[in-house]
Amino acid sequence: MAASLALLRSLPEQQGKAGVLGFCMGGKLAYLAACRTDADVCVGYYGVGIEQRLEEADRIQGRLVLHIPELDGFCPPEARSRIVETLGARPGCELYVYPGVDHAFARLGGDHYHKPSALMAHERSVAAFRREMGPHYDFSALWDKHCEYEFATRNVADTMATMVAEPYVNHIPTMTGGVGHAMLSRFYQHHFVNSNPPDTRLVPISRTVGATQIVDEILFRFTHTCEIDWLLPGVAPTGRPVEIPLVAIVKFRGDKLYHEHIYWDQASVLVQVGLLDPKGLPVAGVETARKLLDETQPSNTLMAAWSRSG
Template sequence: MSGKYIQVQNQEGHSFGAYLATSIDGKGPGIVLCQEIFGVNQAMREKADLLAEEGYSVLVPDLYWRIAPNTELGYSAEDFEKAFQLYQKFDEDLGVQDIQSSLDFLQTLDVIDQEAGQAVVGYCLGGKLAYLAACRIPNLDCAVAYYGVGIEKKLDEAKNIKAKLVLHIAELDQFCPEQARNDITAKLRNIKASEVYIYPNVDHAFARPQGAHFHKQSALIAHERTIAALRKKIGPDYDLAELWEEHIKYEFETRNVPDTMATMVKEPYVNHIPTMTGGVGYKQLSRFYQYHFVHGNPQDMSLIPISRTVGATQVVDEFIMSFTHDTEIDWLIPGVAPTGKKVQIPMLGVVKFRGPKLYHEHIYWDQASVLVQIGLLNPQGLPVAGVETAEKLLDESRPSNTLMPSWSSSQDKSVA
């Protein structure tokens, strides 16, 4: 937990508790994060901390303060029963008022970028409240709802939506059955500022880590969509290409491991897919960089850029890596003594960022092409190629389909 508890003052002179997580930049756009029915518990604090790493200052108000202040439940059957009883007593209209009070209070704090917009993000009960906030709070810029319960009962308010609205809905959610999903989708399809995503084969609370229904891949995609919407509407704006270039410089030019690690989050990971080399976590990855990567690459190793796509949270780089195999390269050709061969291979890097820090790298290449070029794999009779893969990427006019024995059989056939 990196945040702290504070007291929020509302317009009626009342106060209630809230968890505040400050942006990694010290100051950032403000987000009010709305709780599940279980209160401001560890899961909600972790969500706030994650958004703070993304550059936001996040306030998680105790929305149960009128009926059961400081509620913090787990996910046992007993806790679920308590949470459901509180949910039945909860007044949603007052909850939206508390969200407005929280947004107003956020703007008085020095951890907020006053020139940025405001957003609400919510889960479960908080998901419905985020939707209602989009309908009722006129100065809201963005609202994101994860598996909100009961949104279909308030679709008559959708006509008032001015903010960007993103809904994440689980296909198997018993609290949002098929007819409810269809009603929500049909209604919001005509609201220009709204996006509705249905996540197949996942259940309610699929984005809650360690939960019974947690589905990592869906949670990651939903988070990426959430950050993309937030970036577009309230910022912050990071130059991901420049951050990536800085990281590459420390890896391949200055070859400085501490500087390389300083560009990354506290617990990053790197996965070179074909050889499964890299590391997970600061300790393992810094060891990998120090003893098996940064100082172990050939001196003539260079990167030839082909294309780059920059998104809201990641950079996808297409490039050719060129080098002479004059030293053992643990991460690329592990266990193979230097052959002195010249190698050129197309590579693809998917580089994810969390705020201004690099979170992970997924690096792909054709290992068969590498093995052909260093003489460890005879391509004769196999559907593999050597340096030709790089040469064709640089010059698309080079012949295609040379590995297809059947290619010549279609030469004189008509094409529809």
């Protein structure tokens, strides 16, 4: 392992730093690499037999990340406890136990594949590699440019150019968007970029930037002067103003957008365009947007029991 790292670092296209990633027995090798080599970061998935080499933990030099399935028969509870007890509090060590999943939970197509856990582990792994080795990208600038092409210049080709070759977008409440370049280009061209009202505005409220993604909290404003396929499909223009809190989770691969998950309260939209009567229902209209900007606006108005709890 040390010889492989030395050879890797000697390559002309290499920038000096190197890491180790291993699965199963490779997960144990990743742990041993952290103990026995000068690897900058080592990541191990469901390593087998790590508890047998814990006496080497004092030699760990770089960052170590271990992904441990709770139900892994190759790492029973007593072994897992020893690993967590020995490594859990060590600086530079990150241990993650994934509840209810088994060995090889990240192997796509395997019997134990568990997508939510695999996604979490991938995010944590990339974060560790980026923290120690780079590269580092300005995700805020990349996302701002993407939004500029969507809502300001309204250029589909430029919008797609900010994304990976096969991206996807999912507007969660209406399940609109697209998977893959062809479908998403069609969606942007005919149902999104050129289908938003002229007065559409995005008002940024907060932004959290992570190792691979951005979470944006936005106030989305528009007047419903045209049919908006992605937001109100099949609904004729009502001419009514709408303001909704909106959250975007934007994932990157390298310096390109990989996917967008967009969330908002569709009930609030329907109330504001007059398609849903809020009377007697636990929903609100423009008040949700107003309270986002002013926390002193009334709370708990939909809870009849609130008046009796004080």
